Amino acid sequence: MSMSARPRARDRNPLSLCEIGLVTPTSPHALTQRWAYTVPARRRAQVHHVFCRVVRVGGAAALGLAVARVQRTTAGGSVAQILRSRIYSTVSSTVGQIVGWGPGALLLNPGDTLAGATSDASTGGTVSYQLSYTAMEFDL
Amino acid sequence: MSMSGRPEWYDRNPLAVGALYESGALAPHATTQRFIYTVPAGRRAVIHSALAAVMRDTAAAPLGSAQALVTTDVSARFTAPQLRDNTVGAVAQQVLAPGAILPAGGVVEGYTTDNSTGGTCLFWLSFSATEFDA
Numbered sequence: 001m002s003m004s005a006r007p008r009a010r011d012r013n014p015l016s017l018c019e020i021g022l023v024t025p026t027s028p029h030a031l032t033q034r035w036a037y038t039v040p041a042r043r044r045a046q047v048h049h050v051f052c053r054v055v056r057v058g059g060a061a062a063l064g065l066a067v068a069r070v071q072r073t074t075a076g077g078s079v080a081q082i083l084r085s086r087i088y089s090t091v092s093s094t095v096g097q098i099v100g101w102g103p104g105a106l107l108l109n110p111g112d113t114l115a116g117a118t119s120d121a122s123t124g125g126t127v128s129y130q131l132s133y134t135a136m137e138f139d140l
Numbered sequence: 141m142s143m144s145g146r147p148e149w150y151d152r153n154p155l156a157v158g159a160l161y162e163s164g165a166l167a168p169h170a171t172t173q174r175f176i177y178t179v180p181a182g183r184r185a186v187i188h189s190a191l192a193a194v195m196r197d198t199a200a201a202p203l204g205s206a207q208a209l210v211t212t213d214v215s216a217r218f219t220a221p222q223l224r225d226n227t228v229g230a231v232a233q234q235v236l237a238p239g240a241i242l243p244a245g246g247v248v249e250g251y252t253t254d255n256s257t258g259g260t261c262l263f264w265l266s267f268s269a270t271e272f273d274a
Contacts, residue, residue, distance in 0.1 A: 006147060044150065065195075065229075072158065072268055080158030080268035082189050088229030101237055106188040107150050107270045 009046060012139035017045065019133050021116050025057040025126035028064065029119060034131055036115035039108045045137040047106040047114060052085035053130040054096035054118075063090045064121030068129045075111030082106065082114075090125065110140065149186060152273035157185065159267060161250055165197045165260035168204065171253040174265055179246045185271045187240045187248065190218035193233035193264040194252070199226045200259030208232075208263045209251040212242065223261065233264075244274060 006012075019035050039045050052068045069084045087096030108114060116131030146152075159175040179185045192208035206223045218240075221232035242248070250265035 006151060008148060009150065044154075046150075063229075071160075072156070074156040074158075078156065078158055079160045080189070081160050081162075081191055081264065081266035082268060083235060084191060084193065084233070084264060086195070086231060088195070088231070099233075099235055101235060106268060107154055107156065107186075109154060109156055112156055 009138045010136065015137040017135040017137055019116070021131035023118060023129040025128045026118070026120070027126055028060070028122045028124070031117055031119040033115055033117045036113055037135070038113045039110050039137065041110050042140045043110060043137050044140055045108040045135045047108065047133055047135045049100065049102045049134050050083045051100035051130065051132045052083045054085045054087045055128045056087055056089055056092055056094040056125070057128050058126040059092050060090045060122035060125030062123035063088065064123070066096070066120040066122065066127045068116070068118050068131050070114065070116050070131055070133065072106065072108065073113045073115065075109065087127065149272045150270070155271045157269050157271050159250065161263070161265040163252065163263040165262060166252070166254065167260055168200070168254040168256045168258070169252070171251055174250040174252060177248045179242050179244050179271065181244045182274055183244055183271050184274045185242045185246065185269045187218070187238045187242065187267060187269045189235065189237055189268045191235045191264065191266045192219040192221055193231060194221060194223045195262045196223060196225060196228055196230045197260040197262050199228060200256035202257055204254065204256035206254035206256065206261045207252070208265055210265055210267055211249050211251065212240065213247060
């Protein structure tokens with residue numbers, strides 16, 4: 001137990017959070033948010049892992065960059081990009097960089113947002129994406 | 141567990157800090173600072189994530205080395221992917237969860253450089269951290 005007056009994070013009404021974030025083969029598109037989690041008032045959250053993957057499914061007529069990314073935006077508007085996966089190939093089944101990790105118990109404060117988004121600047125073709133995370137929310 | 145009787149770091153006035161730099165197509169250039177964060181007096185910071193990436197956008201002639209760097213205290217590198225590939229779309233990327241604790245005055249900086257001749261690259265630099273009372 002902690003010798004401090006307060007219980008540790010995991011003992012303060014913890015709530016497990018999980019986003020699978022599978023995006024089925026999708027045509028080229030402008031930057032599109034796929035999910036977003038915003039920490040409620042009087043709560044905080046520790047992000048345990050984040051994962052991004054991009055896979056070319058259908059070949060493109062004109063190649064562009066396809067991206068999956070996860071960003072943290074603070075309540076004050078400061079943005080940090082936590083993970084990014086991209087693909088620049090028109091060959092079907094090509095897998096872009098798969099990036100997954102545990103970002104050192106990334107802390108989110110009330111009003112902070114973790115969001116996953118995708119984009120594809122190609123013409124034609126399809127790409128599938130995965131953007132996922134797990135986290136634990138707890139009392140402030 | 142805290143044996144000191146002090147609150148955990150996340151209960152000591154935590155403040156989320158970070159930076160994000162996304163370039164457009166950049167021609168070759170000397171080492172250039174893109175952001176700097178300095179831990180204020182009376183505070184510390186735990187560094188959660190560092191991301192650096194560089195992608196060849198148009199071919200160089202001749203090819204050199206393009207690099208994106210996220211560093212701490214000038215020379216200690218969190219991430220420093222180096223691209224030596226002239227194929228359009230080639231990428232070098234590193235992501236890291238440093239977990240490093242920086243004292244007051246500690247810095248996190250982002251830099252880009254490309255010593256090729258001609259051609260262009262795209263760069264991404266970012267970090268996330270939480271600042272808290274020392």
